[in-house]
Amino acid sequence: MLDKQILKQFSRMQICILFAFVFSFAAWALATNVHADVHASEKIIEKDTDNDKIINQKLFYDENNKLIRVEFDSDQNGFFESVQYYQDGAVIRVERDKDQDGHTDCIDYYGKKQILKHQECFNEKGKLIRLTEFSKDGQPLIMKKDSKGDGKGDGKFDSFYKFENSVIILFEKDTNGSGTINRRINYKNSMPVRETRDDNENGKEELIIIYDRGLILEVREDRDEDDFFEKVSHYSKGKLSSLTVDNNKDGNPDNKEYYDQNSRIIKKCEDRNNTGQFDICWFYDEN
Numbered sequence: 001m002l003d004k005q006i007l008k009q010f011s012r013m014q015i016c017i018l019f020a021f022v023f024s025f026a027a028w029a030l031a032t033n034v035h036a037d038v039h040a041s042e043k044i045i046e047k048d049t050d051n052d053k054i055i056n057q058k059l060f061y062d063e064n065n066k067l068i069r070v071e072f073d074s075d076q077n078g079f080f081e082s083v084q085y086y087q088d089g090a091v092i093r094v095e096r097d098k099d100q101d102g103h104t105d106c107i108d109y110y111g112k113k114q115i116l117k118h119q120e121c122f123n124e125k126g127k128l129i130r131l132t133e134f135s136k137d138g139q140p141l142i143m144k145k146d147s148k149g150d151g152k153g154d155g156k157f158d159s160f161y162k163f164e165n166s167v168i169i170l171f172e173k174d175t176n177g178s179g180t181i182n183r184r185i186n187y188k189n190s191m192p193v194r195e196t197r198d199d200n201e202n203g204k205e206e207l208i209i210i211y212d213r214g215l216i217l218e219v220r221e222d223r224d225e226d227d228f229f230e231k232v233s234h235y236s237k238g239k240l241s242s243l244t245v246d247n248n249k250d251g252n253p254d255n256k257e258y259y260d261q262n263s264r265i266i267k268k269c270e271d272r273n274n275t276g277q278f279d280i281c282w283f284y285d286e287n
Contacts, residue, residue, distance in 0.1 A: 042068075052076070090114050106130075131157070139166045147173075175199075200225075239263045252276040 043065070047057040058071040058080065067089065071080040079100045085093040094108040106121040115138040121130035129146040144157040158177060162170040171185040178201060185195045191214035197207040204225050210218040215238035220229035228249050234242045240263040244253035256278070258267035269278035 139163070236261075248274055250274065250276075 041063045043061040045059040045061070046055045047059065048055055049057055054073075054076045056073045056076050059067060060069045060071075062068050067086045069086060070084045072082040072084070073080045074082065077100075079097075081097045081100050083095045084091050085095075091110050091114050093110065095104050096106050096108075097103060098105050101124065103124055103126065104122060106119060108119050109117050111117045115136070116134045118134060119130075119132040120128055123129050127146070130143065132143040133141050135141050140163045142163070143161040145159040145161075146157055147159050156177070156179075158174040160170075160172040160181070161168055162172075167190055168187050170187065172181045173183045174181055175183055180201045182198045182201050183196070185192050187193065192209075192211045194211065195207075195209040196205045198205055200206070202225065204222070204227065206222050206225060208220040208229065209216060210220075216235045218235065219233040221231040221233075222229045223231060226249075228246075230246045230249055232244050233240060234244075239261060240259050242259060243257045245255040246252065247254045252271065252274075254271050254274070256269050257265055260266050264284075266284050267281060268284075269281040271277060272279045
């Protein structure tokens with residue numbers, strides 16, 4: 001009787017051990033198959049394109065042997081800072097981490113014929129700080145920036161650039177983050193020609209700057225915002241040469257100041273009787 005009980009217990013133990021073994025083997029086999037499937041679905045080819053015994057490219061292929069992405073280590077420090085993604089043999093996206101901090105700095109998106117469509121750039125917190133839209137032939141059209149995107153940016157655009165044939169023609173800025181454009185600069189041949197400012201954002205230009213070959217030629221100021229620019233400064237080769245003020249707004253300057261080539265005042269005249277002619281002038285020693 002005792003022998004039969006021992007035999008039964010032994011048999012039960014054998015069965016338990018058998019089940020445990022089968023379960024462990026099944027779990028191991030399943031894990032092995034999953035691991036194999038993961039690696040079987042993606043093939044990697046490493047390249048040393050300049051033959052310096054340092055891998056600087058990794059090409060990844062899917063189970064159909066189609067190229068899906070390429071990683072680049074351009075400075076050969078072991079960090080692959082650029083990744084190109086492919087679809088049907090064509091580049092559709094490029095991600096770059098130029099400062100190699102582990103965060104994507106910029107992403108380029110490509111359309112048909114691998115022409116760049118738009119570009120997104122981010123700060124270290126992942127906030128979008130620059131967005132550039134491109135034309136059908138890959139030339140920049142519009143760029144929007146968060147100028148405080150150095151880590152303090154809120155992801156809101158405050159600077160706007162417009163291009164024509166890849167050359168800037170207009171710059172607009174919201175200088176105080178109110179959401180209203182209060183500064184504009186028009187360009188010709190990549191140089192500023194006219195700038196306007198509306199600092200109090202009431203829709204009226206308080207300041208107009210005229211440029212010549214990129215240098216300030218004239219500055220007009222409407223200090224009381226009545227659409228009359230009573231103060232006008234003239235420049236020669238980018239330096240202040242004269243300044244006129246028309247306080248009574250009759251079209252004739254009440255005061256005029258003259259400056260030398262170093263922008264030092266040398267003469268000042270006043271029209272005290274509002275006759276349109278200066279009544280008195282003061283001369284200053286150039287030394």
